[in-house]
Amino acid sequence: MENPSQQSLSVPSVHQWAPRALYIHIPFCTNKCFYCDFNSYVAAGQPIDAYLDALENEMRLTVAELPTKVIDTVFVGGGTPTVLNPSQMTRFLAAVRRHFPLADDVEFTMEANPGTTDMGKLAAMREGGVNRISFGAQTFDDGLLATIGRIHAAQDVIQSIANAKAAGFTNLSIDLMFGLPNQTLQQLKDSVTKALELDLPHYSLYGLKVEENTLFHRLYQRDELPLPEEDVELAMYEHLMERLGEAGYRHYEISNFARPGFESRHNTTYWHNEPYYGLGAGAHGYALGQRHMNIKGVQPYIDAANIGLPRMERNVVSVQEAMGDFMMVGLRLQEGVTQLSFERQFDGAKLEEVFGEELQRLVKVGLLEKSEQNAGYRLTPKGILLGNEVFGAFV
Structure with a gap:
């Protein structure tokens, strides 16, 4: 199906298909971390049950507007989805299964904060179909956890992982952050050692970004946020890759x-620039050549979703923009971007005909290399360290 508004004589159209990936946003948290700019709200006093009612209505309206044959991956993010109590969790997960046709081998991920997953909640998650949990550990240094506004302790991570394994979960991941205020390379090394002792199949490792509308941004503007020097942060990333x-x-x-076979299938949908459903307050979705963002506030979302699709905005994505997006996200992957995938999404278009100049320049300066195996391009070791310079070439 082609979107006529995207066609021209010289530019191919975007190949469009129904999403096979589903993102659902639960915007409630036990507290707001100092670095967090996600659409999240402290759960105390919030109309959580009314939110779940509205969310189910958005599920119903979504599949009515854009049906799909099968959902391969589900990702429930937030916020902290595990602030739902066991009965709310059971009800929510039943609604997902009721409205979406989940594949037999669906990857069903839920984000969790350490300390919010007791055995009762884990049992409800497992029974409801969740088979992958991503814990926000961030660091195993209790002092740094307090500095960034986390309310769990390092021991809570260890206990939460043990609980999850006891409940039957085998596909587990944790997030670690580096470049935290006053963090030393030694503190990072200690955290990596403790993380690896957990023997998990997947680890996500993020450098701190100071985002607007956060406490850290206000401190940064007042020159009161003592971040590590750039060379120290680089050494941290290199240490993570090495270990x-x-x-x-x-x-x-x-x-x-990840260990082989445990790569995040859901996030790979984003990195391949493929369509996905996005449900819940502030959620983003991408399908049929359009991106949308939902209304952010809890009560405004509830009011809107009870009468229709709760869209704050919808934008048609031009072919040129979609091609740029494909390059920016695809080059994040070790495999890079392939000619076959580019052709599939863009009606037979050739990578080098569209982006030849940029690709040649980035190869020349040693940030990209040609992959003869799959007729594509990928980051070099130098390019991995200077990724933003590469991605910016395709904006």
Whole structure:
């Protein structure tokens, strides 16, 4: 199906298909972390049950407007989805299964904060179809956890992982952050050691970004946020790559490491620039050549979703913009971008005909290399360290 508004005589159209990936946003948290700019709200006093009612109505309206044959991946993010109590969790997960045709081998991920997953909640998650949990550990240094506004302790991470394994979960991941205020390279090394002792199949490792509308941004503007120097932060990232590589993890995406077969299938949908449903307050979705963003506030979302699709905005994505997006997200992957995938999405278009000048320049300066194996391009080791310079070439 082609979108007529995107066609021209000289530019191919975008190949469009129904999403097979589903993102659902639960915007409630136990508290707001100092670095967080996600659409999230402290759960105390919030109309959580009314939110779940509205969310189910958005599910119903979504599949009515854009049906799909099968959902391969589900990702429930937030906020902290595990602030739902067991009965709310059971009800929510039943609604997902009721409205969406989940594949037999669906990857069903839920984000969790350490300390919010007792055995009762884990049992409800497992029974409801969740088979992958991503814990926000961030660091194993209790002092740094307090500095960034986390309310869990390092021991809570260890206990939460043990609980999840006891409940039958085997596909587990944790997030670690580096470049935190006053963080030293030694503190990062200690956290990596403790993380690897957990023997998990997947690790996500992110550098701190100071985002607007956060406490950290206000402190940064007042020159009161003592961040590590750039060379220290680079050394931290290089240490992460070295340690995870030595431990047998594949660096399959700039910020993600996995044992073979445990790569995040859902996030790979984003990195391949493929369509996905986005439900819940502030959620983003991408389908049929359009991106949308939902209304953000909890009560405004509830009011809107009870009468129709709760869209704050919809934007048609031009072919040129979609091609740029394809390059920016695809080059984050170790495999890079392939000619075959580009042709599939863009009606037979050739990578080098569209982006030849940019590709040649980035190869010349040693940031990209040509992959003869799959007729594509990927980051060099130098390019991995200077990724933003590469991605910016395709904006």
